[in-house]
Amino acid sequence: MFPLSHLLSRFVQAGTLTVFDADGGTHVFGGKEPGPAVAFRLHDRKLYRTLFLKADPGLGEAYMNGTLTFGGPDGGPGPNGEAAGVDGLRDFLRLFNVNRFAFVDHPLQKTLKRFSKAVKKVRQYNPVGTAQKNVAHHYDLSRELYELFLDEDLQYSCAIFAHEGQSLEDAQRNKKRHIAAKLALAPGQRVLDIGCGWGGLALYLAKEHDVRVTGVTLSVEQHRVACERAEKLGLSDKVEFLLKDYRELDGPFDRIASVGMFEHVGVGHYAEFFAKVKSLLTPDGAALVHSIGRCTPPSSTGPWLRKYIFPGGYSPSLSEVFTHTEQARLWVTDVEILRLHYAKTLRAWADRFAANRAKVAELYDERFCRMWEFYLVCCEMAFAEGNALVFQMQLARDRAALPLTRDYMYAGAPSAEAAAADENGEAVRLAA
DSSP: OHHHHHHHHOOEEEEEEEEEOSOEEEEEEEOEEEEEEEEEEOOTHHHHHHHHHHHHHHHHHHHTSSSSEEEEEEEOOOOTOOHOOOOOHHHHHHHHHHTHHHHHHHHHHHHHHHHHHTTTHHHHOOOOOOOHHHHHHHHHHHHHHHHHEEEEEOOOOOOOOSSSTTTTHHHHHHHHHHHHHHHHHTTTTTTEEEEEEHHHHHHHHHHOOOEEEEEESOOOHHHHHHHHHHHHOOTTTTEEEEEEEEGGGOOOOOEEEEEEEEEGGGGHHHHHHHHHHHEEEEEEEEEEEEEEEEESSOOOHHHHHHHHHHHTOOOOOOOHHHHHHHHTOEEEEEEEEEEEHHHHHHHHHHHHHTTHHHHHHSSHEEEEEEHHHHHHHHHHHHHHSSSSSEEEEESSTTTTTSSSSGGTTTTTSSSHHOOOETTTSSHHHHHH
């Protein structure tokens, strides 16, 4: 199984990895430190070389194709009770994150990483037209798929869990309330929702805050569903959904929200994005950008995720973002980091997906199911154990556009949903 065994022996510094090779052999890689115990089986000898040279995307592709399975050689738990299936995948990704520095320090991985970073701007080139093709790859999948694992409002971004055990539906309502509060809305204002998805946030803002909302998306399917929802709710006079690139819009708008869209902008277009946001705002306007980011220096998107899930996508470091807000001469009036909320959101999505897996297989096929569960669990573990985070960045053209303190951001949150009780019975806000 050489050279894969050489890589794995250097990789596993904590925990234990048992590999059953395609020839019936067993290989155990044990670290010096305690950690997760994982077992998987390789069903194809070609994977010895593939996983050494291209661990990413090789691992994800092998899982999708069924040539790598977690657990024992018979498909059940491993010899020491190691989990099989999706739970085994989750344990492996936990093992990977515990040992990721040993992995990335391997000479081959360092070389691959340098190359990936060098060409990331080319891979994230998202001009008008190309951006729509990239969006269609993911967001023009059937509405039925997303209904099988998202909440009832089809919110496809990080929820905010005010306490353990809170439902996904309530946590997504928390998110919408929090964004609305940060926008400091007033009746009659014009609001732009860049990357409006299936319209949930735009409809919420119009209904609850009596504002007029323009939502834009590049997804044909999302646009169709959003328009249908506005009509059904009787909000078509307050909410307009456009199948249009935000760069083609004219303002002005009093408020701008962008939730889960900035990840698709591309590093080479950050200056363009913030310049456009500024030009679309009224002089006393404000914007809220909600995006996945990373707590490490600038890097690149993994090859598997870029190829199969989010072509052209990238989660930035904050240092990359601030450079361009400064160049645009926008005031960053507030930044909030959501650390564990997306891990909880993704776990809820993964559990719902698993519960409806047979229905997904009817819509697509078994390979798609394995691809999607690999995507959801990989992202969950990136937030639970890796370097991923969510940031909410509030922006304004005028330093005096918003209140002086942050109290207004929380004033409207119902105590039953926004707080939990500590051991003394006092209200405490979760800050994960």
